[in-house]
Amino acid sequence: MLNASDRLSVSKAFVAKVVVFAACAAALLTFPSWAANPYILSAGVVVLSYAVLSTSWNFVGGFTGYISLGHAAFFGLGAYGTALLITKLDLSSFVAWFLAGVGVALFAIPVGWAALRVRGASFVIVSIALVLIMLLVFQSWSDFTGGSNGLVVPRPFPDMLRPEHHETFFYLFAALLAVTLLCWWLIDRSRFGMGLKAIREDEDKAEALGIPTYSYKLVVYVVSAFFTALGGGMYALWFGDLDPVFQFSILIGSYMVLMALLGGVRQLYGPLLGALIVGTALEYFKLEFGDTQFHLVATGLLLGIVVLFMPDGIIPAGMKLVDRFTPERSSIREMTAAELLERDQSESSERAGRHASTPSDPEPSTTEKAKR
Amino acid sequence: MDGSLLFQSLVLGILLGGLYALLAAGLTLYFGIMRVVMIAHSAFLILAAYLAWWFHRETGIDPLLSLFVTVPLFFAVGVLMQRLLVARLRPVTLTMMSVLLTFAIALTIEGLLGFVFSGTQRRIQLGYSGESIEVFGAHVAVVKLITFGLAAASLAALYVIMKYTKFGQSLRATIQHKEAAQLVGIKTDRVAGYGFGLGLATAAIGGTALSLDATIYPSLHWHWIGPLMAIIVVGGLGSIPGAAIAAMVLGIGQSLLQIPMGTTWAQTIFYVALFATLMLRPQGFFGGRLAQRF
Numbered sequence: 001m002l003n004a005s006d007r008l009s010v011s012k013a014f015v016a017k018v019v020v021f022a023a024c025a026a027a028l029l030t031f032p033s034w035a036a037n038p039y040i041l042s043a044g045v046v047v048l049s050y051a052v053l054s055t056s057w058n059f060v061g062g063f064t065g066y067i068s069l070g071h072a073a074f075f076g077l078g079a080y081g082t083a084l085l086i087t088k089l090d091l092s093s094f095v096a097w098f099l100a101g102v103g104v105a106l107f108a109i110p111v112g113w114a115a116l117r118v119r120g121a122s123f124v125i126v127s128i129a130l131v132l133i134m135l136l137v138f139q140s141w142s143d144f145t146g147g148s149n150g151l152v153v154p155r156p157f158p159d160m161l162r163p164e165h166h167e168t169f170f171y172l173f174a175a176l177l178a179v180t181l182l183c184w185w186l187i188d189r190s191r192f193g194m195g196l197k198a199i200r201e202d203e204d205k206a207e208a209l210g211i212p213t214y215s216y217k218l219v220v221y222v223v224s225a226f227f228t229a230l231g232g233g234m235y236a237l238w239f240g241d242l243d244p245v246f247q248f249s250i251l252i253g254s255y256m257v258l259m260a261l262l263g264g265v266r267q268l269y270g271p272l273l274g275a276l277i278v279g280t281a282l283e284y285f286k287l288e289f290g291d292t293q294f295h296l297v298a299t300g301l302l303l304g305i306v307v308l309f310m311p312d313g314i315i316p317a318g319m320k321l322v323d324r325f326t327p328e329r330s331s332i333r334e335m336t337a338a339e340l341l342e343r344d345q346s347e348s349s350e351r352a353g354r355h356a357s358t359p360s361d362p363e364p365s366t367t368e369k370a371k372r
Numbered sequence: 373m374d375g376s377l378l379f380q381s382l383v384l385g386i387l388l389g390g391l392y393a394l395l396a397a398g399l400t401l402y403f404g405i406m407r408v409v410m411i412a413h414s415a416f417l418i419l420a421a422y423l424a425w426w427f428h429r430e431t432g433i434d435p436l437l438s439l440f441v442t443v444p445l446f447f448a449v450g451v452l453m454q455r456l457l458v459a460r461l462r463p464v465t466l467t468m469m470s471v472l473l474t475f476a477i478a479l480t481i482e483g484l485l486g487f488v489f490s491g492t493q494r495r496i497q498l499g500y501s502g503e504s505i506e507v508f509g510a511h512v513a514v515v516k517l518i519t520f521g522l523a524a525a526s527l528a529a530l531y532v533i534m535k536y537t538k539f540g541q542s543l544r545a546t547i548q549h550k551e552a553a554q555l556v557g558i559k560t561d562r563v564a565g566y567g568f569g570l571g572l573a574t575a576a577i578g579g580t581a582l583s584l585d586a587t588i589y590p591s592l593h594w595h596w597i598g599p600l601m602a603i604i605v606v607g608g609l610g611s612i613p614g615a616a617i618a619a620m621v622l623g624i625g626q627s628l629l630q631i632p633m634g635t636t637w638a639q640t641i642f643y644v645a646l647f648a649t650l651m652l653r654p655q656g657f658f659g660g661r662l663a664q665r666f
Contacts, residue, residue: 129601294483297487307472
């Protein structure tokens with residue numbers, strides 16, 4: 001009886017999930033056809049690129065809890081790598097894009113090797129320093145990178161009109177986002193992901209349990225850098241004009257963090273949701289207030305509010321709110337080991353039938369399952 | 373490269389190192405008290421510089437006198453910030469989240485400065501701006517000497533406060549072992565708040581000193597935070613003498629490297645030192661057991 005209703009509710013939740021997913025995916029994919037004008041469409045491309053970046057950031061931030069404010073370095077390197085490979089080596093656009101991603105991933109190995117030796121604050125400092133170094137190098141080395149004059153990236157589809165170009169890149173970004181999300185989901189469900197999350201919860205204990213914490217962190221750092229660089233390269237191909245001040249900007253790194261935190265770093269769709277909210281707001285602020293520094297104030301205040309009041313993000317906060325209106329559930333975690341032991345003993349003696357002291361627990365506990 | 377040029381750079385490096393040392397001492401103070409990495413430190417530095425510039429423009433009085441307003445003001449802001457914002461963060465994730473929180477404060481300050489004073493570059497013109505005196509053949513601008521003097525005096529004052537006053541003792545006790553400090557009757561929350569205010573007061577002094585000598589603009593703080601962060605990591609997080617020594621060494625190094633490499637590339641010394649420190653001694657060269665963990 002219990003099991004049947006249980007399975008029913010699970011399948012209901014599953015159906016709901018599929019429906020919501022399909023609706024969101026359909027809304028996303030048909031966006032170019034109902035976007036009012038090319039400007040809105042280009043804003044959509046920007047928001048999607050933010051979603052790719054902050055999901056990529058979430059490989060490190062979400063799984064290991066290491067907050068990197070310097071992912072803009074990988075973004076900029078991906079963008080500049082793509083542009084330089086096209087212009088200097090005459091590679092075709094998307095080959096250059098992929099090679100730039102691989103190159104940045106290789107570059108991330110020594111960087112991660114140094115940065116991941118320290119935890120917490122020192123790691124954040126190193127990540128900020130990385131962006132500042134890159135900014136310095138790409139501004140000063142102007143005969144190679146174009147410096148502050150900017151670098152023009154040849155268009156991959158030269159004969160396309162602007163709206164068409166936006167539409168194509170909208171789908172390209174959507175595809176990249178899908179791959180990134182898929183990869184995050186796969187890691188989330190794997191043993192590797194379990195180890196990473198153990199690092200997030202308590203690194204010393206994780207290490208004591210035999211998880212090779214250092215190499216796990218390094219691998220996920222490199223994966224994260226790879227996807228961030230792909231996002232950057234795609235941005236370069238779409239936007240077509242690079243400037244060190246914008247590519248290696250601490251702001252971009254902080255947007256990634258803000259979006260992921262706002263949505264919820266432990267959720268697959270958290271960064272995507274955050275990117276939708278923050279990205280749309282940023283585009284709106286830029287449109288309304290133009291050149292003023294208002295978007296900085298807005299970003300700062302929003303980040304402060306998120307950090308102070310909902311460090312777990314919107315999705316967990318929303319779920320808590322929903323839970324408040326549903327019948328109370330108690331999970332196995334809310335019982336102490338002593339209570340569990342007592343319950344198991346009384347259940348085995350009474351055959352679970354008349355034991356009514358925990359009616360609110362519909363799921364058979366894992367210990368019970370193990371016994372059967 | 374002739375000797376007098378070298379000597380000139382050395383003197384300038386020492387003068388610059390003094391300012392770095394004062395600011396890094398403030399950063400170290402926050403870290404010691406609360407395990408907080410205060411990204412907004414340099415934003416407050418620039419804010420103080422702007423206030424000095426504005427004070428000078430409005431009243432025409434020497435901008436140094438703005439210290440009498442900004443130092444108490446920043447102290448109060450620091451106390452309030454610790455009590456109202458930082459103390460609210462969850463202890464488990466305090467270090468990470470405080471970085472983000474202070475980063476958010478830095479962004480807000482930068483945005484507001486741009487909003488109120490616009491992004492135009494500002495500079496204070498004073499009667500003695502162009503004057504310099506000769507020390508053993510090296511020309512040293514008077515404003516740089518004033519900056520160094522202020523920094524040295526404040527560092528000395530900080531040392532005296534930390535070492536010889538009752539408040540300094542309880543502050544050091546709080547840094548060393550919070551629970552033990554509570555046990556001997558120190559109100560650690562209050563002391564931590566005052567310590568935070570003290571740290572921010574160093575930013576007020578540094579900013580006023582900076583405004584005498586530098587062209588200021590809202591996003592300038594990013595150029596300061598990188599070197600300062602590198603200094604406190606190299607010195608070992610939480611160690612004030614370590615921070616001061618690292619600040620001196622790197623300040624002089626930067627100044628000397630400017631001769632062959634130019635100003636932009638000379639800045640990389642901070643980051644090279646940062647990465648070298650992480651490779652060789654992740655806990656910093658003077659820091660104690662605290663550093664690597666946070």
